[in-house]
Amino acid sequence: xxxxxxxxxxxxxxPTAPDARSDEQLLLGYRSRGDRRAFSELVHRYERELFxxxxxxxxxxxxxxxxxxxxxxxxxxxxxxxxxxxxxRPWLYTIATNQAIDLQRRQRRHxxxxxxxxSGVESxxxxxxxxxxxxxPEPGPAEETELAESRRQVRRAVDDLPEPARQVVxxxxxxxxxxxxxxxxxxxxxxxxKSRLHCAxxxxxxxxxxxxxxx
Amino acid sequence: MSDPLQEQLLxxxxxxxxPAEEEQVAARLLTDPEVRxxxxxxxxxxxxxxxxxxxxxxxxxxxERTCRAVVLQVESPAVVRRRPMSPVAAPPGAPGRFHWVxxxxxxxxxxxxxxxxxxxxxxxRFNAQLIACQDNLRxxxxxxxxxxxxxNGYFPCIPLRGRLAAAGIYAPILVRDGLVTDSRRxxxxxxxxxxxxxxxxxxxxxxxxxxxDKLDGLxxxxxxxxxxxxxxxxDGVYQRxxxxxxxxxxxxxxxxxxxxxxxxxxxxxxxxGENVLSExxxxxxxxxxxxxxxxxxxxANDWGLVAPGxxxxxxxxxxxxxxxxxxxxxx
Numbered sequence: 387x388x389x390x391x392x393x394x395x396x397x398x399x400x401p402t403a404p405d406a407r408s409d410e411q412l413l414l415g416y417r418s419r420g421d422r423r424a425f426s427e428l429v430h431r432y433e434r435e436l437f438x439x440x441x442x443x444x445x446x447x448x449x450x451x452x453x454x455x456x457x458x459x460x461x462x463x464x465x466x467x468x469x470x471x472x473x474x475r476p477w478l479y480t481i482a483t484n485q486a487i488d489l490q491r492r493q494r495r496h497x498x499x500x501x502x503x504x505s506g507v508e509s510x511x512x513x514x515x516x517x518x519x520x521x522x523p524e525p526g527p528a529e530e531t532e533l534a535e536s537r538r539q540v541r542r543a544v545d546d547l548p549e550p551a552r553q554v555v556x557x558x559x560x561x562x563x564x565x566x567x568x569x570x571x572x573x574x575x576x577x578x579x580k581s582r583l584h585c586a587x588x589x590x591x592x593x594x595x596x597x598x599x600x601x
Numbered sequence: 602m603s604d605p606l607q608e609q610l611l612x613x614x615x616x617x618x619x620p621a622e623e624e625q626v627a628a629r630l631l632t633d634p635e636v637r638x639x640x641x642x643x644x645x646x647x648x649x650x651x652x653x654x655x656x657x658x659x660x661x662x663x664x665e666r667t668c669r670a671v672v673l674q675v676e677s678p679a680v681v682r683r684r685p686m687s688p689v690a691a692p693p694g695a696p697g698r699f700h701w702v703x704x705x706x707x708x709x710x711x712x713x714x715x716x717x718x719x720x721x722x723x724x725x726r727f728n729a730q731l732i733a734c735q736d737n738l739r740x741x742x743x744x745x746x747x748x749x750x751x752x753n754g755y756f757p758c759i760p761l762r763g764r765l766a767a768a769g770i771y772a773p774i775l776v777r778d779g780l781v782t783d784s785r786r787x788x789x790x791x792x793x794x795x796x797x798x799x800x801x802x803x804x805x806x807x808x809x810x811x812x813x814d815k816l817d818g819l820x821x822x823x824x825x826x827x828x829x830x831x832x833x834x835x836d837g838v839y840q841r842x843x844x845x846x847x848x849x850x851x852x853x854x855x856x857x858x859x860x861x862x863x864x865x866x867x868x869x870x871x872x873x874g875e876n877v878l879s880e881x882x883x884x885x886x887x888x889x890x891x892x893x894x895x896x897x898x899x900x901a902n903d904w905g906l907v908a909p910g911x912x913x914x915x916x917x918x919x920x921x922x923x924x925x926x927x928x929x930x931x932x
Contacts, residue, residue, distance in 0.1 A: 425671070430664045434888075437659035451660060455667045462671045533652065533736055540653025558617050559650065562885075565617045580608040587611060591646035 409474035417465040428474075429458055436482055439561050443486050453489055457482040476570035479557065483571060543593045551586035558583050606636070610643045614848040614881045623849075630845055640846045644881060651739060656731055656886055730791035731870060731886055734855065737786045738827065738878040741853060744780035745771075746882065749844035751778075756852065758841045759831065762926045764816060765808055768831060769824025769921025771853070772802045787825025789855055789876075792869040794826040817922075824921030826869055828856040828900075831917045831925065833910030839925070848881035851899040851916040857907075859920075865900040865907075877918075 407415070407424070409431065415424040436457065440450035460481045468477060544555055550572075557568040558579070565583075569576040612618040613626045629636045749756050757774040760766040765773075775781040784801040788794050803811075803819045811819055830852055832842050842852075855867035855875040867875045874888040877899065899918050903911045908928040910917050 422668075422672070426664070426668050429667050433659050433664040433667075437663060438657045441657040447657070447660065450657075451663060454659075454663060455670050458667050459671055459674055462674065533732065536652035537655055540650055544653065558615060560654065562616060564619065565612055566619060568617075580605075580612065581603045583617075584604065584608045584611055587646050587650070590650055594649040 410470070410472075413461070413465055413468055413474055414470065416462075417468070425458075425462070428461070432478060435561070436478065439479070439556070440482060440486060442560055443483070443556060444489070449489060453482065453485045456485045456489075460485065473567070473570070476563070476567045479561070479563065479567075479571040480573075483553070539594065540590075543590050546593070547586055547589065551582050551589075554579055554582045555586050555590070559587070606639060607643055610636075610640050611647075613640070614644055614647060614846070614883070616849050627845075627847070637846065644846060648882065651883065654735070654884075656728060658728060727791070727870070727873075730789070731876070734789040734791055734869070734876050735884045735886070737789060738853060738876055738884045739882070740786050741775065741781060741827065742878045742882045742884070744775045745852060746844065747780050748775065748778060754843045755841050756844060757829075759829070759925055761839060765805075766924055766926055767820045767823070767921060768829045768919040768923040769820060769822070771829040772824045772827075772921075773805055773808065776802045777805055784825075787827060789826040789869045791871065792826035792855070794822065821922045824856070826856055827853050828867075828918040828920050828923075829853050831907075831909045831919050831923070831928075833913060833915055833917075835912070839909060844880060846881050847914070848879050848883060850880040850914060851877050851918055852880045853878045854899060854918045856920045857900040857918060861901075861905075864898070 407427075409428060412421075412424040412428045412431075415421040416428070433454075437450055437454050440453050440457075441447055444450050444453065457478070461478065464481070468474070544552060547555065553572060554568060557563045557571055558565065563571070565576050565579050569579045572579070609618065609622065609626050613623065613630075618626065630640060745756050757771040759768055759770055772781075772787050776784065781787070787802055802825065803823050808816065808819055808823070830842060833840050854877040855869040857865040857875075858868050858872075859865065863872075866872045869875070870886075874886055876884055876886050878884050898905070899916050900907065902908050902917045903915050906928075907917065907919055907923060909925070
């Protein structure tokens with residue numbers, strides 16, 4: 387995964403230039419001194435990456451925004467629990483993933499309590515639907531439409547994977563986490579991450595070979 | 602079924618291995634042709650998945666709103682407002698005819714709506730261009746791999762001297778060999794070149810017969826809006842690049858800019874980052890010239906120069922007009 391350079395943003399509390407401190411130094415600075423600039427820098431630094439992850443994971447921009455904000459609220463509330471020496475990135479992904487799962491659970495309960503729901507869209511959500519990819523395909527030439535369709539097929543195939551495999555694919559393939567980082571996020575052994583990803587990629591390859599659009 | 606070698610090779614292609622394990626795999630790939638064949642097999646599994654990658658831009662002001670929500674929580678823990686409140690409802694009961702106040706209000710509304718919608722429209726256009734650019738690089742990558750299969754594993758080589766001795770020569774080579782048939786594949790829709798009509802990749806004949814003035818112009822754009830890697834130097838001798846399927850080795854990318862102070866940020870995509878094609882065939886959008894964890898700056902070699910790499914894994918992407926003859930390398 388690439389290293390993301392924080393882009394300067396104008397904000398009441400935000401930084402105006404990239405901060406050279408590491409993610410971990412920023413969090414520890416916020417924890418020990420209540421340094422709001424450090425916290426703001428962290429939020430800006432992960433804005434694009436974490437929102438992208440949640441948008442993929444939840445398939446909805448509004449939910450992704452909610453969970454993004456909840457994630458950093460949890461970072462604020464739980465920063466005392468962050469152990470020095472650990473890497474921040476997997477810790478942040480753990481919080482974000484848990485928040486996303488919580489949201490899905492809450493919505494599932496809400497839907498079960500609702501008697502007048504529509505079954506079409508929600509039944510997809512109840513199975514833990516991962517993503518619906520692009521909200522709408524970009525209008526344009528045939529190539530773009532074809533590309534959007536291919537993208538939807540891939541996402542549907544990922545969506546059909548069992549939850550544990552789907553999580554590993556999201557973290558390692560789409561987010562570019564290392565095996566070890568994904569193992570940290572999911573609290574499972576590195577070997578399990580490797581084998582789950584291996585099986586998932588093989589399965590996806592087979593599924594997509596059947597559904598691929600003719601060139 | 603679990604297969605440790607395939608799991609490692611998958612990790613290698615995705616950049617998911619720890620440095621020690623990565624080193625081990627790289628060493629095996631160099632020495633064992635069977636492992637290289639296995640890498641190609643595993644790489645083929647990933648190919649259909651590439652279409653699923655896309656970039657979701659965060660909504661404008663998300664970080665600021667998040668910071669405000671947390672500040673609010675710190676100062677008043679009972680209240681957390683996540684997003685701005687819905688727009689205030691319109692005042693009831695207007696007179697039955699238009700009044701200048703209505704016109705002013707409508708104008709204000711449209712101005713406000715435009716201000717609100719413009720970032721979304723721009724973001725949508727940015728994403729569309731980004732995805733189309735990634736598709737271009739993917740096609741170029743396929744062409745390069747096919748080229749390497751017909752040339753003992755070597756990618757298109759930049760001549761050391763002569764009329765065609767510039768980084769952009771990779772594009773006329775791929776077009777000449779029929780490996781990329783559509784010249785538009787070499788034009789990133791987010792690049793300044795996209796606005797120029799009639800842009801196309803010059804043929805070898807044109808390049809060979811053009812006057813010096815015309816040649817300079819052709820060479821400048823013959824690589825389209827993408828930069829190509831310069832190869833590397835070993836023991837003082839310039840080396841062509843062999844296809845080792847490395848997932849963390851940059852083969853081509855949005856063309857670098859000329860300003861070292863901003864990391865030679867590409868002018869494509871509004872200077873917000875670059876799409877990078879790796880030797881393994883993957884394409885990533887990165888916001889730093891250091892896209893891979895163990896890699897150095899892809900727009901400069903280990904000495905910080907736009908010149909061939911100083912070792913096998915020192916990838917340097919240079920713009921179309923970059924000439925090896927003007928660079929500090931031994932023969």
